[in-house]
Amino acid sequence: MRRIDVFAPAKVNLALHVTGQRADGYHLLDSLVAFSPVGDGLTLAPAEGLGLKVSGPEGAAVPEGPENLVLKAAALFGVGAAVVLEKCLPAASGIGGGSSDAAAALRGMAALTGQPLPEAGAVLNLGADVPMCLDPRPARTRGIGDDLTPVTLPTLPAVLVNPRVEVPTPSVFKALRRKDNPPLPEIPAFADAGACIAWLAEQRNDLQAPAVAQAPVIAEVLAVLAALPGCQLARMSGSGATCFGLFGTEAEAAAAQAALAASHPGWWSAHGALGDQAQKAAPQLR
Ligand SMILES: C[C@@](CO)(OP(=O)(O)O)[C@H](O)COP(=O)(O)OP(=O)(O)OC[C@H]1O[C@@H](n2ccc(N)nc2=O)[C@H](O)[C@@H]1O
Numbered sequence: 001m002r003r004i005d006v007f008a009p010a011k012v013n014l015a016l017h018v019t020g021q022r023a024d025g026y027h028l029l030d031s032l033v034a035f036s037p038v039g040d041g042l043t044l045a046p047a048e049g050l051g052l053k054v055s056g057p058e059g060a061a062v063p064e065g066p067e068n069l070v071l072k073a074a075a076l077f078g079v080g081a082a083v084v085l086e087k088c089l090p091a092a093s094g095i096g097g098g099s100s101d102a103a104a105a106l107r108g109m110a111a112l113t114g115q116p117l118p119e120a121g122a123v124l125n126l127g128a129d130v131p132m133c134l135d136p137r138p139a140r141t142r143g144i145g146d147d148l149t150p151v152t153l154p155t156l157p158a159v160l161v162n163p164r165v166e167v168p169t170p171s172v173f174k175a176l177r178r179k180d181n182p183p184l185p186e187i188p189a190f191a192d193a194g195a196c197i198a199w200l201a202e203q204r205n206d207l208q209a210p211a212v213a214q215a216p217v218i219a220e221v222l223a224v225l226a227a228l229p230g231c232q233l234a235r236m237s238g239s240g241a242t243c244f245g246l247f248g249t250e251a252e253a254a255a256a257q258a259a260l261a262a263s264h265p266g267w268w269s270a271h272g273a274l275g276d277q278a279q280k281a282a283p284q285l286r
């Protein structure tokens with residue numbers, strides 16, 4: 001029987017500037033995103049009806065019913081499928097796990113059925129982060145996350161850390177004081193990872209301060225990351241609470257993650273070079 005495997009990479013907001021708010025309450029963003037080789041795995045097979053089984057180390061935190069974004073995405077194709085989600089990314093953590101799962105389900109269902117991907121409006125309806133996760137390459141994202149411009153970035157060795165507190169995205173946006181912050185400047189062509197990190201250091205995540213106010217442990221995560229040998233920049237992703245540290249080499253990032261896992265065994269962490277995961281995320285027929 002045909003079976004499709006699809007990888008759903010974590011999304012990282014390297015910078016996230018909140019530049020305005022629409023009449024419907026959604027915020028206008030100007031963000032630079034890249035994708036991690038760490039993520040969730042989906043397997044899809046033909047079936048009479050639509051069904052989902054969730055497994056994996058982080059599976060207990062996500063719903064298995066129709067509210068799971070994987071089922072909402074798969075339902076857009078109007079045919080049955082048996083889907084297994086291997087959940088490795090912490091849920092509601094600012095690295096778009098649910099959005100990336102939904103995007104992977106769309107890629108997988110298109111491969112399984114031969115149908116085209118749903119139109120842009122239906123994809124965006126699943127979540128503001130789903131369009132950027134559909135083709136997981138570095139991009140500048142504007143609008144509410146749906147206006148995408150591909151960018152070329154050097155790969156960025158990184159450590160991801162989540163202190164295991166959930167900060168709901170709506171409450172972080174609500175707590176934001178200023179909604180009319182300056183956008184990103186023009187994104188230059190970076191000579192190497194060091195030049196990119198130096199430029200990123202001048203940018204911001206405008207959601208970081210309101211997230212820290214709701215979950216002060218995020219400040220501790222940022223301080224611990226910044227103190228790891230070789231860490232050149234520590235920042236929060238999305239609406240948190242996951243933070244990332246950027247390093248000069250993958251060996252430094254791996255060593256830093258090992259040290260952090262030993263000193264803070266209660267925190268989730270992972271390492272890998274942020275960049276273009278489109279190839280790894282392409283549906284594989286088994
Ligand atoms: C903040 C970001 C940055 O990439 O990432 P995460 O923290 O979710 O990873 C995203 O904008 C989140 O995208 P996503 O999680 O898909 O959002 P949605 O489900 O569409 O919206 C959840 C809620 O977040 C708020 N929201 C979301 C996006 C946006 N541009 N403005 C908003 O105000 C709204 O209150 C909305 O009801």
Ligand SMILES: Nc1ncnc2c1ncn2[C@@H]1O[C@H](COP(=O)(O)OP(=O)(O)O)[C@@H](O)[C@H]1O
Pocket residue numbers: 061062063067068069070090091092093094095096097098099101102129169238239240
């Ligand atoms: N497949 C899924 N994975 C994770 N969360 C999901 C999924 N489907 C639905 N959700 C719900 O979506 C919410 C946001 O999850 P997620 O997309 O991981 O957040 P974030 O984008 O902040 O990392 C959670 O509260 C969770 O219950």
